[in-house]
Amino acid sequence: MKADLSDLNAFVAVARAGGFREGARASRGSASGLSEAVRRLETQLGVRLLNRTTRSVVLTEAGQGLLGRLGPALAEVEAALDVVNGFRDQPAGSLRLNVPVSASKLVLPAIVPRFLAAYPGIRLEVMAEDSFVDVLAAGCDAGIRYDERLEQDMIAVPIGPRVQRFATAASPAYLDRHGRPEHPSELLGHACLRGQFASGAIMAWEFEHSGEIVRVDPTGPLLVRAGAAVDLAVHAAVAGTGIIYLFEDWLRPYLDSGALEPVLESWWPSFSGPFLYYPGRRLVPAPLRAFIDFIKATASRLRPTGHSSTLSDFQSSASRQASI
Template identity: 80%
Template sequence: MAADLGDLAAFVAVAEAGGFREAARAGNASASSLSEALRRLEAGFGVRLLNRTTRSVAPTEAGARLLERLKPALGEVAAALDVVNGFRDRPAGSLRLNVPVSAARLVLPKIVPPFLAAYPDIHLDVVAEDGFVDVLAAGCDAGIRYEERLEPDMIAVPIGPRSQRFATAAAPAYLDRRGRPAHPRDLLEHACLRGRFASGASTEWEFERDGETVRIEPGGPLTVRVGTATDLAVEAALAGVGVITLFEDWLRPHLDSGALEPVLEPWWPRFSGPFLYYPGRRYLPAPLRAFVDFIGARRG
C-alpha cells in the first residue's frame, strides 16, 4: 500500500511517546487526529501496529520492525526537505535543545535573545533537565553538556565561559554562629546543603589547592534535586541554614551583595566550561546550522 507520510510520522510519534496524549503534547497534533492516522495505517496494512491499553501504547512485533526502519528514513526525508531552507534569506524552523538547568540559567540568557533577534523565523525549544539522557532519543537536535558528559560520535563546540568555578559560601550570621572553616574537612562539622542527582546519587564536594585535591561528603539538614530545586538550597543558605557549594556565577550576586560570604575561597575548584554538541552528520538542519554558526561567531 502507499501510506501517507503524515500517518507514518504520526505512528512514529505515538510509538516513541508511548501514548496518544503524550505524543500530542510533544507535537502540534491532537490525540484524536493521531488516533485516526493510526487507524488508517492499520486498516491499509491489514496489520495491528500498536497494542493499546488504558495506560500505555506499545508496538506489536510488526510495529517494532516498521519503527526500526522508518525512523532513519523519516529523518532523511526531513533533512531533504530542510535543504530548501538553504535558499531562504533567513533560516526558519524549530531548534530543540536539551540542556542542564545550570546552562539554562547561566549560559543561555546571554545567547538566546541576540540569536532570536538575528533569526526571527527560528523557534527555539529548550528542555532543561539534569538527568543523563540521549539527546537524539529525546527528540532534540543538540544539547549542552560539560566535557565529562559528552556522548561519543558527537561534535562538540565550546559555548559560554571556557572556565568556571564552584564556590562555597554561607550567610555571615551562620558563620558567626558556627565558625569559619579553615580546611575543607572542617565542613564535616557543619550543616551543609546538599544536592542529589535524578539517579539518586548525592553530589560529592571537591576542593583543590596547590595540587592537593580533597573530596568530602558532608551531612546537613537539607538535600535538594540538582538543578530543579537548587534555588531552594540557595534560599536556605541566604536564611542562614547552612553552607552551600554551587556554580560561582549562580552565587555571585549574593556574594557581591554580602548576603553570602565566601568560604574556603583558595580551595574553589576550577573546571572547563560547557559545550554545544550535536550529531556528526554531513548535513545539519538549517536552524541548527544557524545556531552553530552564531556560537562560532561569538567565540571569534
C-alpha cells in the same frame, strides 16, 4: 510494507510527549487527529504500539522498538528536507536543544534573545533536564553538556564561559553561629545542603588549592534532585540552613548582595565550560547551522583561536552537570 510518513510522525509525537493532548501541543495538531493516525498505523502494522488508559499512554514493547528506530530515521528525513533552507534569505524552522538546567539558567539567557532576534524565522524548543539522553532519540537536534564522555562521532562547539568554578557559600548568620571553615575537611562538621543526580548518585564536593585536591562527602538536613529544585537549596542557604556547593555563577547574585558569604574561596575548583554537541554523521539542519555560526561568531570576539573539536578532545572522568 509502506506506512504513511505523517502517521509515523504522529506516533513519534505521541510517544515522546507521553499522551495525545501533549503530542498535539508539541506538534501543533489535534489530539483526535493524532489518535486516528496512530490507530491507522497500528491497523496497517497489525500490532498495538501504545497502551491507552484514561490517564496515560504507554509504549508497548513493539512501540518501544519502533520508536528507537524511527527517531533517528525521521531526523535524517527532516535534515534532508532542510536542504532547501539554504536557498532562503534566512533559515526557518524549528531547533530543538536538550540542555542541563544549569545551562538553561547560566548560559542560554545571554544567547537566546539575541539569536531569536537575528533569526525571526526560527522557533527554538529547549528541553531542560539533568538526565543523560540520546539527543536524536529524544527528537532534539543538538544538546549542551560539560566535558563528560559522549559518542566519538559527536561534534562539540564551545558555548558560554570557557572557565567556570564551583563555589561554597553560606549565610553570614549561619557562619556566625557555626564558625567559618578553614579547610575542606572541616565541612564534615557542618550542615551541608546536597544535590542528587537523577540516577540517585550524590557527587562528592571537590576542592583544589596549590596542587592539593580534597574530596569530601558531607551530610546535612537537605537533599535536592539536581535541576529546578536547586533553587530551593539556594534559598535554604540564604535562610541560614547550611552551606551550599554550586556553580559560582548561580550563587553570584547572592554573593554580591551579601546574602551569602564565600566559604573556602581559595579552594574553589575551576573546570572547562560547556559545549554544544551534535551528531557528526548527518546533514546539519539550517536552524542548527545558524545557531552554531551565531555562537562561534560570539565566541570569536572573546577568544583568539579554536571553535570546535570532537568531544574526545575534551573527555573527563567528572560530570559537570548541575550539582550541589
